[in-house]
Every structure is written in structure tokens, then in C-alpha cells.
Amino acid sequence: MACQGLQKGETLESLKRESETLKKKLEEERNKLNDVELHQVAEKVEALGALSMKTRRVLKGHGNKVLCMDWCKDKRRMVSSSQDGKVIVWDAFTLNKEHGVPLPCTWVLACAYAPSGCAIACGGLDNKCSVVPLSLDKNENLAAKKKSVAMHTNYVSGCTFTSSDMQILTSSGDGTCALWDVESGQLLQSFHGHTADVLSLDLAPSETGNTFVSGGCDMKANVWDMRSGQNIQSFENHESDINCVKYYPSGDAFASASDDATCRFYDLRADREVAVYQKDSIIFGASTCDFSLSGRLLFAGYNDYTINVWDVLKGTRASILFGHENRVSRVRVSPDGTALASASWDSTLRIWA
Template structure:
């Protein structure tokens, strides 16, 4: 039995759900076509055959998060073994191993410059490491600990080397100045845990996904929400900005991936796995935006043609749920990590 909800909260929740339904109904009235029918004349994408180019072993527990550096060569992974590992994806070698104060890491991020990595999780903190500044034992020095959350840290992304955005289990989005270590913005964002953040290529906008089943578009410059997107029927575990800047993809616990158009203010495509038993933990888009990739709790990465909505194959190899995936900024490879303790680079 869950906690008892007082009648007032119940009626407010019902009012909110009714408002969501009304918004969706009015959106559907404006939807004059679907992406699939608008793209009927487009050529089909041939089946994509990617293979594991590098199998990177080194973690001793579940690997929860992976993120590429801006150089498309290095990536960082965070595991419940209490370690961050910086990898060279070309050689498969470990570049650095960073021991963490807390093993409960849920999210990692690499600064585009390659100078810093950050991580956080159940320690309710975001910790920044300076990769160019090492201690006597050769380990990257911790440069900041950003505390002040009332919930776990679920997601973080560097805007640049001096600022970072974080999302957390206390439903908030925060922006931090890394030179002072101070919070510059603290916004109540969603009606549930914020679980994913994706930045636009121009760095002016970002999208968040939440346990409240919605996604939100934000402007980095004033840190205010601009649009809310509905459609998913369960937690939105992952969001990924489309390279065009006009749309974003999502992967959800409701066993679907979707595409939302910012200009149309609504969902424009719905991607389903061949057997509807796969919940999605993570998502990414090819550099052209033509292929969406989603890591799944069925141990595979599913791919679809974004325009046609057709399933375009699987990346199979992991032996447990795929927890996170990151597409190299130049599109040359895809890094995935899993509860099977391994990290794979596909190409």
C-alpha cells in the first residue's frame, strides 16, 4: 500500500490530469498530418549494421551512465563500483580511473572541452573533477562539490567549463557557476523527479524529461520553461535534442520512443519495439537525425528510421539492461553501458 493521499491533493491531481487531456485534445485538432505520411516519398534507410568495435572491461559493478567528450574520442563512465573511468574509445584503453567518495553514481557528463567530468547520484551532490590537474597519485583532482539538493542527482550537463545544469529527484533544475561553486538558478521544474537533460547544439536551449511523464523545453539564458510536452504514459527516462534544433526524441518506461516537434508543440512520431515488452532507459540520435537509437531493459539497443517510423534493427551484445548510450558528436560511434558491467563502442 502506498502512502495515503489527502482528498484535496487527489482532487488537484484529477484537475491536472483533466487539463493535460484537454491540452492533448486541442493539440490533436491542430495535427493535420503525421510525420510518416508527410515523408512517404522519402527513400527507405537500408538496415543499419553496426558491430562492437571495442569491448571495454574494467568496472566491477553495474555501469549506470556514459557520455562522450567533445573530441568524439574519449568517454566517461560511472559505475556502482565507485569509480569513474575515462576511456580512449579508439584503443579501448583506460586513460584515467577516478575513485569516488560515493559509489551510488547515477549520472556522468563530460565537458565539451574535455577538461572536466562531473558525476552525481544518491549522494545528493554533483562532483566536478579537473582532468588536467592531478594529485600526487596521478588521479584527477576534485575541483567542486555542489551540494544543496533535497533528492538524488539524476542528470547533469556542462554548458561550458564554467557552468553546469543539474536535474534532481527533488523535481528541480539548478544552474551552477563553477568558478564560485554557487547556484545561480534553482527552479522547481516538474511534478516528479527530473531524470534526463539534453542540450541543443547551439547551447541556448535544453530539454528535460521527468517521472511526471512530461518533457519541458527551457531557455538557458533566463532558465525559464518555454513549453511542456505530453504524450508518454510513464516515466520519460531519456531525452535527446534533434540536430536541427526543432525537435527532440524521447525514450520511456511506457515501452515507446517518440519524437516531439517544438514548432508544432506536440508529438509527431511514435516508435514501438517489435515485441512491446521493452522499456527504454536511454536514447540518442544520429548526426543527421534520421536514426533514433534507444537502450532498453531487454539488453538491446533498438533503432528506428525517424521519418518512416520503421524499426531498423538491434544492437545486441550486452547481457543485462542497457542503462545509457551516448552518440559521438561527430557521429563516428556509439558508446553504450550496461548492468553487465561492460562498456561497448559500436561503429
């Protein structure tokens, strides 16, 4: 099929070479516009004072690796999912477990809280994303009310509700992202553009945000328009899988964390990477990242059990958080910015403040 449209004298090889030269030309044109790096602009900015964050709570209850967690908008509750096949809803103040939902598969890779706080979504190796309505009755069988909303042809790696409880975005190992209607389970829009597993997605933070960013095993970070399904920006700077992408609080930029042991910062208006967060002493992959509420700090969890805190503007490391006994799978700053929660393969969650 692919060869039908070839002109005379053209081969796939010659077309490949042509596309490579065009790519190089585009890069050169792009680079002509690059004037300064972020840390040069930030030279006059005051350095950060010493950060003293400590573990304030340890949440124990999962029987295996904790793979994902999310905060509720009420700044108090959290949901976490684990390789033990369970999803737990916690009260982060009292450490009480409010709900436990067993799922038919182990490796629940993704979980998310609905904006209203009345439901959670989760998915994993069963290729499905399910929504579970939460109730005040502690004894109610939530697993029976679980509703399958999304179906992929491979594992579900990430899920997030859009600005309402009615729509959900998923990313999958089948190389696509998709937007679903929660009520009917219908596919509203699919996003094709990655050439390998999509490992992470994040929704633009503004209320009217119609864009989201995704990252995956093809080392690409793509920005999408949710209404048209078009890939509007693409960044290829990493040298290994992108494990996590996260929007800057203003929505004008995003960060990515990768197995190449770096985190990178991209400005969408400048259409390029503006900072790299790395140190020669850091040789382990970064699995997750999140910004502080002001956007000045970037928290990144690594496979060497630590969380590094980066000064976003200066590009320097502000602090290291030690405490977990296995790789850190997820970090999330609470909605009011007062605490950081981390999930780990040591089967615990920690809250730092």
C-alpha cells in the first residue's frame, strides 16, 4: 500500500533521507530563534532558602507496590492504586482508610479522583478504565457499582477526569490517548501520534483548558487539542522513555521526567526546551514529577528511592528527600500547595510538609 503513491525514481529510502534533511532544517530554523537559557534569565533572581521538608505521615495498607495516587479537590482525601489489585481511598489527616475497592486485575497502574470528589477512576493491565462512585456508607460494596468506561487494546497507563465528572482521558500501552463519555462509555475522541506505549498524560490547568500533554516510550512529548484530536506540538529531547509529564501551574509550560535520569522543562510559547534538570551524580531514571503551587519548585521521584527538589528557574537542586525504601512511583503536590504526597514500590505512601 505504502509504495503505491511513489513518484518515478523515488524509493522509500530516498523519501526517508528527504524527511531527515527537512527535520534537520526545521531544527536549525528553530535554533536561530533561541536567544537565552532559563537559568541565564534567572541569574538576578534570589536563590531559595534552605528547604526543611520532613515526612509527617506514612500511609500503610497496601500489600504490594503502590503505583499511582491522586489528591481529591477537598485537599484532604487521597486515592492510591497498587500491584495488589486494590484501590484505597484515604483520609490524609487521620490516616483512616475510607474505602477499599478490589479490582479483577493486579497492577492497577492508574487512578484519579473526580473533580466533585464523588467518584474515582482506575485502570491497569485489564486494558479498561473503570469509574467507581463513592458513597458515605462505609459498608457498601463499591466493587459491585464499578462501571467500565474505557476500553483500550493494551494496558491503561494513565487516566484523568477533564473539568467535569462526565468525561475522562486515558493513555494506553496501545500508543493512543482517548477521551470518553463516562455516562455512556462512548469514545468521543482518539489521539494518534505516538509510535510506542504512552506512559503518562496531564491536562492543561486552566478551566477552559482544551489541551493536554502526553509522554511515552517513543521519547516524545506531544501536546494535543482535545476538540480536534490534532497533535499541535511535539518535543523530542529525551534519550529514553518519558515516564511522566506535568503542566506548569500557569499552563504555558510543562515538565517531563525520563529514564535518561533527567527532567526537562518546555515553554509552549517559545516552542522549545528551556531547561534540563540533571546532575552527574544522578544516574537513576526519574519516574515522576510535579510542580509546587507557585511553580518555583519541581519535585521529581527517582528509581534510587529519593525525591529531588529542583529550583525551576535556576536549574539547581534545592533539596533531597530521603525516606522511601524502594523506587518512588508518584509524587503529587496537594491542591492547596501545603503538602507533597509520594507513592512508592515499598508499598507505602508518605506525606511531606
